[in-house]
Amino acid sequence: MGQNKKFGLWILTALVVGNMVGSGIFMLPRSLSEVASPLGVLGAWLLTGLGVLVTVLVFGNLAIRKPELSGGPQIYAKELFKPGSNASTLSGFMATWGYWIGNLAGNIAIITTFAGYLSTFFPIMTSSAELFKIGSFTLKVGNAITFLVCTLLLWGTTMIILHGMEGAGKLNFAATAAKVIGFLLFIIIGLFAFQKANILPLAAARVDDAGNSMSIFSQINKAAITTLWAFVGVESAVVFAPRARKQIDVKRASILGLFIALAIYIGISTLVMGMLPQDQLIASDKPLIDAIETILGPIGAKLLAGLGLISLFGSSLGWVMLTGEIPFQAAKHGIFIPQFGKENQKGIPKFSIIVTNMIGQLFIFSTVSNSISQAFDFIIYIATLSYLVPYFISSVFQLKLVVTGETYHNSKKARWMDGIIAFLATIYSVWVIYAGTADIKIFTFGVVLIASGIIFSRQVLKKGNEKMKKENSKV
Numbered sequence: 001m002g003q004n005k006k007f008g009l010w011i012l013t014a015l016v017v018g019n020m021v022g023s024g025i026f027m028l029p030r031s032l033s034e035v036a037s038p039l040g041v042l043g044a045w046l047l048t049g050l051g052v053l054v055t056v057l058v059f060g061n062l063a064i065r066k067p068e069l070s071g072g073p074q075i076y077a078k079e080l081f082k083p084g085s086n087a088s089t090l091s092g093f094m095a096t097w098g099y100w101i102g103n104l105a106g107n108i109a110i111i112t113t114f115a116g117y118l119s120t121f122f123p124i125m126t127s128s129a130e131l132f133k134i135g136s137f138t139l140k141v142g143n144a145i146t147f148l149v150c151t152l153l154l155w156g157t158t159m160i161i162l163h164g165m166e167g168a169g170k171l172n173f174a175a176t177a178a179k180v181i182g183f184l185l186f187i188i189i190g191l192f193a194f195q196k197a198n199i200l201p202l203a204a205a206r207v208d209d210a211g212n213s214m215s216i217f218s219q220i221n222k223a224a225i226t227t228l229w230a231f232v233g234v235e236s237a238v239v240f241a242p243r244a245r246k247q248i249d250v251k252r253a254s255i256l257g258l259f260i261a262l263a264i265y266i267g268i269s270t271l272v273m274g275m276l277p278q279d280q281l282i283a284s285d286k287p288l289i290d291a292i293e294t295i296l297g298p299i300g301a302k303l304l305a306g307l308g309l310i311s312l313f314g315s316s317l318g319w320v321m322l323t324g325e326i327p328f329q330a331a332k333h334g335i336f337i338p339q340f341g342k343e344n345q346k347g348i349p350k351f352s353i354i355v356t357n358m359i360g361q362l363f364i365f366s367t368v369s370n371s372i373s374q375a376f377d378f379i380i381y382i383a384t385l386s387y388l389v390p391y392f393i394s395s396v397f398q399l400k401l402v403v404t405g406e407t408y409h410n411s412k413k414a415r416w417m418d419g420i421i422a423f424l425a426t427i428y429s430v431w432v433i434y435a436g437t438a439d440i441k442i443f444t445f446g447v448v449l450i451a452s453g454i455i456f457s458r459q460v461l462k463k464g465n466e467k468m469k470k471e472n473s474k475v
Contacts, residue, residue, distance in 0.1 A: 016257025060251025175314020
């Protein structure tokens, strides 16, 4: 990819905002209200925003100090051990595998949300009419159509990307600009429709799965996993660092994208809670549309649904690019299955993108038997926990640089500041991993998904050993 075809600051920022403000903005108001009161939701947003900020600063620092390790936070895993060792290769592979699985699930969450908002125009997509029955399994008309729509979106965006990644990046930028303008208008309208009674009492009671009452701190703890999903994708600029014109733009785009997304998320989630009664919000499959419909009626709902479809289409483009780029960059660093390092004449990782989407297609089967909201909730928990491993690894690697003094040449102040930031980012990652693994079902499924990568690790280790033997023979 030539210099003139590399991504600049605004394309990188659009990828960050576009990938962050995807399905979350449309579905999280419902998910959050289910587990926390308005005060708990606000607390979770602020806490997660601070945690993600220090994590972003870690990403930005590493992109500048270690530009040769570009390609995503999972790349840093191999640097925690002796270069060329099996431990180095295996840790890099497992971190990539988990991060890849997280992105796979995240992409499908966006695609299922697209189907949910398309149902505004085609109500048949929510039809519970029976299509056919095989034993105890019943396929409903709405589920079948949703599955078809999700499949078409997955492979349609893939074809656009394979035609040219630069063009796909510009299309993502246009969609992101449209969504930011649209959300600002939503916030302005929402200010006039906000009803204080809908968010009172601020610290309302919530119960956990066992039926026990949750304190406000327990609510924040529970909501923190869900709010973290909103920030997944903040590392998009880091993943695309090899395609950036300037490495400093990676850090700038990450920070700028985070603050834009945080303002949109807090503004909209707070307003939606004030526009809809809590019970109605919790029961909604498309909370933003239901909220705007109370003010502008069916026409306003359709306009917002149209904005949602543009937004989610752009996010799907960004996420398909991101998900295919992760194993591609890892394979180039020798820590993933070698075939994923192939690219076509346009510099596009075609093999990686296609295989990734074939696996993603399996996740889409969750829409066959579940409602859109149920499929979304399940997928985001798995995806979020998968992301935390490479986030944690990045923070630990930054700590390693600070302790050893590597890249810090007579710069005590920067070393201390980066050390504090890395420590806070590490504590945050550990805390969210602890909070997220409290649900044994999600924990077990997530561990199985990540551990399944061991099956494919032998090929990577073999390749790494062959490379080491060649290097040793030259010496």
